[in-house]
Amino acid sequence: MGESRLDTGRIRAARGVIDPVFLDTPQYRCEALEPELGCGVSIKLETANPVRSFKGRGTELVASQLAEAGARAVVCASAGNLGQALAWSGRRRGLDVTVVASRFATKAKLDRIRALGAELELVDGDHELARERAAAIAQYEGIRLLEDSLDLETCEGAATIGLELMDGTPTFDTVLIALGGGAMATGVGHVVKELAPDIDVICVQPHGAPALTRSWHQRRVVTTDSTNTIADGVAGRFPIPEVLDDLLLIADDAVLVQEQSIITGMRLLYNQAGLIVEPSAALGIAAILENPTRFADRNILTIICGSNVDLPAYHGWIGVH
Known part of the structure; x- marks a missing residue:
């Protein structure tokens, strides 16, 4: 092991x-x-x-590190809870947050992501398609991609x-x-x-x-x-x-x-x-x-x-x- x-x-x-x-x-x-x-x-x-949800514990670490490094923006894919947490932590530290989610995701989660000030992009597919789109945005814009569970902070x-x-x-x-x-x-x-x-x-x-x-x-x-x-x-x-x-x-x-x-x-x-x-x-x-x-x-x-x-x-x- x-x-x-x-x-x-x-x-x-x-x-x-x-x-x-x-x-x-x-x-x-x-x-x-x-x-x-x-x-x-x-x-x-x-x-x-x-x-x-528990997700704020991880997004606090990510947003704190990004703010200290002078980063301006971050993007993630989310079924809803990570997106809310990142929007909350990013807003607190002046980061521009983009969340990519399936348009079939829970409406209450999507509404809350918007209410917290994040830019929300919806894809016509499931969470895996959202992950692909978030990665593409990160590469194109040169910003941090937060990948839930892969990134140690989460x-x-x-x-x-x-x-x-x-x-x-x-x-x-x-x-x-x-x-x-x-x-x-x-x-x-x-x-x-x-x-x-x-x-x-x-x-x-x-x-x-x-x-x-x-x-x-x-x-x-x-x-x-x-x-x-x-x-x-x-x-x-x-x-x-x-x-x-x-x-x-x-x-x-x-x-x-x-x-x-x-x-x-x-x-x-x-x-x-x-x-x-x-x-x-x-x-x-x-x-x-x-x-x-x-x-x-x-x-x-x-x-x-x-x-x-x-x-x-x-x-x-x-x-x-």
Whole structure:
């Protein structure tokens, strides 16, 4: 096995760069979830910040470095949450931010990107086409391309969540982490495994977007022709080789869950915890629902990673009107 790209020293230093508004998010045992799930459940609420997702931790590092270097602009591709975070961090530091997204992305996310002052370009395709277009803009304009999960700042920014999870004596034996591009899974997993190797790190992806999970199991990059999931935040088709290498170092397992389990998880979080979450944030709960025997009597922590949803779609999923 190779060495991780991530460095715990840099991750600790990152806490001094990231705006405190993104740090030290609520973390608590959620007993109301436990009767239906059959295990101890704690949640880390990464939605309690101005962009309602964990992505601001990484974009703060990127925007800070660019501002210090005198850069004027940055571009990224985003399913929505990274774009919001980069728009927020860039605006704060006087950077011109361009976000490329699929026109089929969640409307609430696109509206918020515009509201935060970024230039938004839409493509007639999925997130992978947006990635290609963002790279072309960066090359043409000679500006920084921020690539989520490939760029270490996004992973090490997310990894500061892991430092907070491990502050004090952990009350959990398993962490369930949503798996998309891999920044959060590799970042949090790196810190957890370095500080408490016995804690299980389990990554969760939808059956409708299984590329990185398949890659982990086969120990090589596996791509897919399409995705089909309501969990738009994790719907990638082309895993990044460097990210897979990091994931192989820290993940104890990677599992796939059904769409109905994601919806049931969202409903549970709404009814029992009072939380409106996007589908990606319910993946950990979905994993418990699909394999209750595996998690019975264990103490689970899952990261609620985003809450940017179109309310009409959300109401349809969970049956609240």
